[in-house]
Amino acid sequence: MFSAKTYKERRRTLKERLGSGLVLLLGNEDSPMNYKANIYPFRQDSSFIYYFGLDLPHLAGVIDIDENKEIIFGDELTMDDIVWTGPQPSIKTLAEKVGITETKAYQKIQKVLHAAQAQRKTIHFLPPYRSHNQLKLARYFDLAYDVVPQHASVSLIKTVIAQRAIKSAEEIEEMEKAVNTTREMHMQAMRMAKAGMKEQTLVGAVMNIAIRHGGQLAYPVIMTINGQTLHNHHHHNTLQSGQLVLGDYGAETSMRYAGDITRTFPVDKTFTTRQKEIYQIVLKAEEESIAALRPGIPYQEIHLKAAEIITDGLKNLGLMKGDTQEAVRAGAHALFFPHGLGHMIGLDVHDMEDLGEDRVGYDEEIKRIDQFGTKYLRLGRKLEEGFVLTVEPGIYFIPELIDQWQSEGKHHSFLNYEKINSYKDFSGIRIEDNVLITAGGYKILGDRIPKTVEEVEALRSEA
Numbered sequence: 001m002f003s004a005k006t007y008k009e010r011r012r013t014l015k016e017r018l019g020s021g022l023v024l025l026l027g028n029e030d031s032p033m034n035y036k037a038n039i040y041p042f043r044q045d046s047s048f049i050y051y052f053g054l055d056l057p058h059l060a061g062v063i064d065i066d067e068n069k070e071i072i073f074g075d076e077l078t079m080d081d082i083v084w085t086g087p088q089p090s091i092k093t094l095a096e097k098v099g100i101t102e103t104k105a106y107q108k109i110q111k112v113l114h115a116a117q118a119q120r121k122t123i124h125f126l127p128p129y130r131s132h133n134q135l136k137l138a139r140y141f142d143l144a145y146d147v148v149p150q151h152a153s154v155s156l157i158k159t160v161i162a163q164r165a166i167k168s169a170e171e172i173e174e175m176e177k178a179v180n181t182t183r184e185m186h187m188q189a190m191r192m193a194k195a196g197m198k199e200q201t202l203v204g205a206v207m208n209i210a211i212r213h214g215g216q217l218a219y220p221v222i223m224t225i226n227g228q229t230l231h232n233h234h235h236h237n238t239l240q241s242g243q244l245v246l247g248d249y250g251a252e253t254s255m256r257y258a259g260d261i262t263r264t265f266p267v268d269k270t271f272t273t274r275q276k277e278i279y280q281i282v283l284k285a286e287e288e289s290i291a292a293l294r295p296g297i298p299y300q301e302i303h304l305k306a307a308e309i310i311t312d313g314l315k316n317l318g319l320m321k322g323d324t325q326e327a328v329r330a331g332a333h334a335l336f337f338p339h340g341l342g343h344m345i346g347l348d349v350h351d352m353e354d355l356g357e358d359r360v361g362y363d364e365e366i367k368r369i370d371q372f373g374t375k376y377l378r379l380g381r382k383l384e385e386g387f388v389l390t391v392e393p394g395i396y397f398i399p400e401l402i403d404q405w406q407s408e409g410k411h412h413s414f415l416n417y418e419k420i421n422s423y424k425d426f427s428g429i430r431i432e433d434n435v436l437i438t439a440g441g442y443k444i445l446g447d448r449i450p451k452t453v454e455e456v457e458a459l460r461s462e463a
């Protein structure tokens with residue numbers, strides 16, 4: 001946890017920017033897996049962590065801006081709780097750690113909200129993404145379950161996004177830790193992978209490192225010989241000579257900050273010529289995109305530039321043809337690069353996505369482009385100093401998509417289907433780093449993770 005001062009400052013900024021009303025932030029509850037007592041690992045709500053720091057279930061916080069009051073709601077443990085789950089500081093002691101002196105029993109939330117409603121105060125809450133909190137809000141505000149998200153406070157959403165988007169020095173330090181643990185995970189996988197080994201062996205090895213560092217995973221591990229499936233969570237294949245392994249995984253630190261790194265390496269100690277050719281294109285797109293990062297540049301522009309680099313590279317290999325800019329404008333590159341260049345990252349791997357993708361990544365000036373591929377770009381707006389984002393271009397050969405586009409004759413003036421068909425067994429390559437926007441440009445977080453062909457092959461030679 002950061003010091004009480006950090007949380008007090010964050011709440012003071014929120015109060016100043018929002019101006020009036022009462023803010024209700026619900027923490028998360030424990031969530032059952034297959035029966036009530038058998039729970040998923042607890043994950044606190046990220047906005048609750050940001051403003052109230054407490055990483056335990058069944059807590060809520062109120063910030064009454066009009067009366068300058070802050071309250072933590074929670075229940076003391078019963079002796080039965082202590083017997084099963086152990087002792088814990090009192091709610092009062094916990095609240096004091098984050099600079100709050102007033103505490104109340106959880107069930108008093110309703111009373112406080114009713115009093116505020118009677119005084120005609122505006123009550124701000126964020127859109128719920130877990131049903132238990134959606135049900136609570138439905139009850140507190142006498143709303144039908146389905147309409148609750150529509151009643152979330154737009155001004156609170158905007159204020160929280162503006163604040164959480166700019167990372168402080170102490171947050172960046174924590175994010176460097178997340179990336180460095182993630183680096184260790186990737187280097188371990190690259191050092192130990194061998195033909196005949198199962199993907200799941202590598203998954204176990206990288207999870208071990210995240211847990212040993214006191215945290216867990218920021219999202220489910222992708223470790224696959226079928227990298228063409230973007231979010232592939234199947235881990236039962238056996239690695240075979242000639243294949244590629246795409247690993248996309250990241251540690252979540254004990255303070256819940258995320259790392260999100262992708263590396264792709266050969267099962268053999270060296271890349272084949274065909275693999276190297278595609279790898280170099282993805283690497284160029286990644287490195288040139290990072291080099292272009294600076295405050296004021298729209299990320300949408302960098303995404304489109306990456307698409308052009310990929311198109312140029314694939315033209316050189318005879319897989320694409322025609323004018324590069326026209327091909328990208330038409331969306332032909334999306335056969336190979338069907339996702340966005342990156343997203344914000346912080347307490348969430350896709351930071352603040354619960355508050356709305358468009359609200360986080362777009363604004364009045366820059367709107368989402370509704371075209372296959374580019375429509376998945378989560379961050380399009382102008383970058384600001386203090387943003388942390390991912391840069392993650394990729395090239396994939398998705399047989400089902402190739403077949404569909406070819407049968408429709410789609411973008412045939414830009415795509416050389418005959419040649420493309422000979423790559424249907426290629427799988428995919430993605431390279432991803434986490435980058436801070438600085439006043440003068442950018443800083444890649446963490447120590448360098450092997451990325452060039454030479455660096456990757458040097459590490460693979462240790463396998």
Ligand code: GLY
Pocket residue numbers: 219248249260343392432
């Ligand atoms: N690991 C999910 C992503 O890269 O967005």
Ligand code: MN
Pocket residue numbers: 248249260261262392432
């Ligand atoms: Mn990733």
Ligand code: MN
Pocket residue numbers: 260342343390392432
């Ligand atoms: Mn990512």
